[in-house]
Amino acid sequence: MEKEQIALEVIGQVSGRQIISLKPEQELVADLGIDSPKGLQLLAELEDRLKLEISDEDAAHMNKVSDILEYVRQH
Amino acid sequence: MHPARGIGIFDSRGKTVQWRTYPELLDGVRRSAARLAAVGVRPGDRVLVCQPTSWGWVDAWCGALWLKALPVGLAPMGNMAAAESYLEKVEGVLERISASWLISDAALRHEARKHGAHRTAKAVRTLEELAALPLNAPVVEPHADAEEIAFLQLTSGSTGRQRAVMLTHRAAIHNTQALDDGACAPHGGHTQARIESVVNWLPLYHDMGLVGTLLYCFAHGYDFWLMRPETFLGRPRLWLAALGAHGRALASAPNFAFQQCVERVEPSELVGVDLSNWLGAMDGAEMIRPETCAAFSSKFAVCGFRAEAFRPCYGMAEASLAVTIDRQGKGVRTRPVPQGVGGGLDLRETVCTGAPVLDTQVRIVAPDGAPLPEGRVGQVCAKSPSVFAGYYQDAEATAESLQNGWLSTGDLGFLTDGELYITGRTKDLLIIHGHNVMPHELEWQAESVTGGGGTARCGAFSIAKGTAGEQAVLVVEVESRDSEALRTLDHGIRSRIGQTLGLPLADVLFVQRGQLPKTTSGKIQRGELRQRYLDGKLVRLA
Numbered sequence: 001m002e003k004e005q006i007a008l009e010v011i012g013q014v015s016g017r018q019i020i021s022l023k024p025e026q027e028l029v030a031d032l033g034i035d036s037p038k039g040l041q042l043l044a045e046l047e048d049r050l051k052l053e054i055s056d057e058d059a060a061h062m063n064k065v066s067d068i069l070e071y072v073r074q075h
Numbered sequence: 076m077h078p079a080r081g082i083g084i085f086d087s088r089g090k091t092v093q094w095r096t097y098p099e100l101l102d103g104v105r106r107s108a109a110r111l112a113a114v115g116v117r118p119g120d121r122v123l124v125c126q127p128t129s130w131g132w133v134d135a136w137c138g139a140l141w142l143k144a145l146p147v148g149l150a151p152m153g154n155m156a157a158a159e160s161y162l163e164k165v166e167g168v169l170e171r172i173s174a175s176w177l178i179s180d181a182a183l184r185h186e187a188r189k190h191g192a193h194r195t196a197k198a199v200r201t202l203e204e205l206a207a208l209p210l211n212a213p214v215v216e217p218h219a220d221a222e223e224i225a226f227l228q229l230t231s232g233s234t235g236r237q238r239a240v241m242l243t244h245r246a247a248i249h250n251t252q253a254l255d256d257g258a259c260a261p262h263g264g265h266t267q268a269r270i271e272s273v274v275n276w277l278p279l280y281h282d283m284g285l286v287g288t289l290l291y292c293f294a295h296g297y298d299f300w301l302m303r304p305e306t307f308l309g310r311p312r313l314w315l316a317a318l319g320a321h322g323r324a325l326a327s328a329p330n331f332a333f334q335q336c337v338e339r340v341e342p343s344e345l346v347g348v349d350l351s352n353w354l355g356a357m358d359g360a361e362m363i364r365p366e367t368c369a370a371f372s373s374k375f376a377v378c379g380f381r382a383e384a385f386r387p388c389y390g391m392a393e394a395s396l397a398v399t400i401d402r403q404g405k406g407v408r409t410r411p412v413p414q415g416v417g418g419g420l421d422l423r424e425t426v427c428t429g430a431p432v433l434d435t436q437v438r439i440v441a442p443d444g445a446p447l448p449e450g451r452v453g454q455v456c457a458k459s460p461s462v463f464a465g466y467y468q469d470a471e472a473t474a475e476s477l478q479n480g481w482l483s484t485g486d487l488g489f490l491t492d493g494e495l496y497i498t499g500r501t502k503d504l505l506i507i508h509g510h511n512v513m514p515h516e517l518e519w520q521a522e523s524v525t526g527g528g529g530t531a532r533c534g535a536f537s538i539a540k541g542t543a544g545e546q547a548v549l550v551v552e553v554e555s556r557d558s559e560a561l562r563t564l565d566h567g568i569r570s571r572i573g574q575t576l577g578l579p580l581a582d583v584l585f586v587q588r589g590q591l592p593k594t595t596s597g598k599i600q601r602g603e604l605r606q607r608y609l610d611g612k613l614v615r616l617a
Contacts, residue, residue, distance in 0.1 A: 027570050028573075029570070034579070035508075035578060037308045037331070040305050041308065053088075056087075
C-alpha cells in the first residue's frame with residue numbers, strides 16, 4: 001500500500017475522521033483536534049506502520065496533513 | 076547512600092536503559108557541579124534546566140543543587156510554530172527570576188537569536204560546552220541549612236507571568252517523608268519492606284515528577300525507572316510493561332494518563348506483564364474521574380492490577396507536592412457533591428483524595444476566611460512543613476497565597492471524616508492533561524486573532540466531561556454576524572491556540588458584545604461565564 005495512503009489511514013484513525021474528509025491543508029490541532037497526546041500517538045503509529053524513526057526535530061515541523069505526507073514521501 | 080540501588084533512564088523509544096547506581100549518580104553530580112562552577116555558576120544563582128528526561132537533565136539539575144545554586148526546571152518548546160510565543164515566555168522567566176543560566180541546546184540558542192530573544196540566547200549553555208570545560212578543583216561538599224531555599228518550581232501566575240515557588244530543603248525532604256508515609260499506609264511497617272521501585276514518565280519540571288518521584292526516590296533509595304512523557308504518550312503500554320517488570324512498584328499519573336491506557340492499550344499487548352506488584356497507583360495533578368479508575372481497574376484486572384492500588388491524592392507545587400493522600404488503600408471512594416455548590420466543574424460526585432499527610436493540617440474556609448465545619452464547601456487551606464517559602468521576588472503574590480503559614484490553595488472542597496473531597500476551584504485555572512493553563516493565556520491568543528481585547532473580549536474556562544476530563548471552552552465577543560467571517564475566525568483562533576498552547580478547544584462560542592459578565596472594573600467573571608454556558612444562557616451567534 002502506498003506510504004501516503006497508510007499515513008492518511010493513521011491520521012484518520014487518530015483524529016477519528018474519515019480519510020475521504022482529510023485535506024492536505026488541514027492543521028493537525030486546529031482542524032483535526034489532535035492535541036499533544038494524540039500527536040504523539042500519531043507519530044508512534046506512523047513509525048510503527050511505516051517502519052520509520054521520526055526525529056524530534058522533524059516532528060516539531062509537522063503541523064499540517066501536508067507536512068506529514070511530504071515527510072513520508074521523502075523517507 | 077544506597078549502594079545497590081540506582082536509576083535507570085530509558086531512551087526516547089523506551090527500549091534501552093542507561094543505569095547508574097546511586098554512588099555513580101553522586102559522582103556524576105559532583106562532576107556536573109564542577110563543570111557548572113567552571114562556566115561561572117555561583118551559589119545562589121538561578122539555573123534553568125531545559126533538557127528532555129535524561130542523564131543530562133539529572134546531572135544539570137542535581138549539579139546546580141550540589142553547587143548551592145537554585146535549579147529551575149523549564150518545560151521545553153513544544154512546537155516549532157510556537158517558537159516566538161515560547162521564547163517570549165522564557166525571556167519573561169529569565170527576567171522574573173533574574174537568571175542568566177539556561178542549560179539547553181544549540182537549537183534553542185539558534186531560535187532565540189533568530190527571534191531576537193537576546194537574554195535567552197546569552198543564557199544558553201549546552202551540555203557539550205559544559206563537558207568540554209577543563210575541570211578546576213573539585214567542588215566543596217555542600218552543607219545546607221534546612222531553611223535555605225533549595226530550588227524553584229515554575230507555576231502559572233494569575234497575571235500572565237509565571238511564578239517561581241521557593242522550596243526549602245526542609246519542605247522538600249519533609250514532603251518525601253509525607254509521601255512515603257501516605258503511600259504505604261495503612262500497612263505500616265518500614266516502608267522499604269513494601270516498595271522497591273518507582274516507574275515514572277511524568278516530566279521532571281512538573282511537581283509530581285520532581286518531588287513525587289525523583290526526590291522521593293533519592294530520599295528513600297528506591298530503584299527509579301525514568302522515561303520521557305513523549306515515550307508514554309506515544310506508546311502507553313511501555314509504562315505498564317515497565318511497571319510489570321520492576322518489582323513492588325509505585326507510579327504516579329494524572330487521570331488522563333489512566334484514560335489513555337484504557338483507550339489505547341489492550342491486555343493482549345501485555346502478555347507476561349504482571350501488574351499485581353503495582354502497589355501504589357498515585358492518582359492526582361488533575362480532577363480524578365471515578366469512571367476512568369473503574370474502567371482501568373476492570374480492563375487490566377486480567378493483568379493482575381488490583382483496584383485497591385489506586386491512591387487518589389491532592390497537592391500542588393506550593394505545598395512541595397502532597398497535601399492529602401488516600402491512606403486507606405481501599406481503592407477509589409466517592410461522595411456526592413453537596414447540593415447547590417458553585418465554582419464546580421459540573422460534577423455530581425467527587426473522589427476522596429484522602430487525609431492530610433504527615434504533620435499537615437487542612438481546613439476549609441469561607442470567602443471571609445472563617446473556618447467551616449465538615450461537610451461544608453469552601454476554599455482548601457493547608458499548613459505544613461512542606462509549604463513553600465513564597466514566590467521568588469513577588470511579595471504581593473506571596474501575600475495573597477500565604478498567611479501565617481497557611482497556604483490558600485484556590486481550590487474548593489469539603490472535609491468528611493477528616494478526608495478531603497475537591498469540588499472545584501475559586502481560582503480561574505484550567506488543568507488539562509495534568510498541566511496548569513491560565514485562562515488569559517487562551518484569551519490573549521484568541522484576541523490576537525480577533526483583534527479584540529479592547530471592548531470586544533474573550534473568556535476562557537474549562538468544563539469537565541466524563542472520562543474526557545477537563546476541556547477548554549472559549550467565548551468570544553464579536554461585532555460581525557457574518558457566518559463566513561466567523562468560520563474564518565473560528566479556524567484562526569483554533570489554529571493559533573493549537574500552535575502556541577497545543578490545546579484543542581472543546582467549544583468556541585461567538586456572542587454579541589456585552590454578553591461576557593464583568594465586574595465594575597471590567598474584569599471578566601469567568602466562573603459566572605461558565606455557569607451561564609452550562610445553563611445554556613449564552614446566545615450563540617455561531
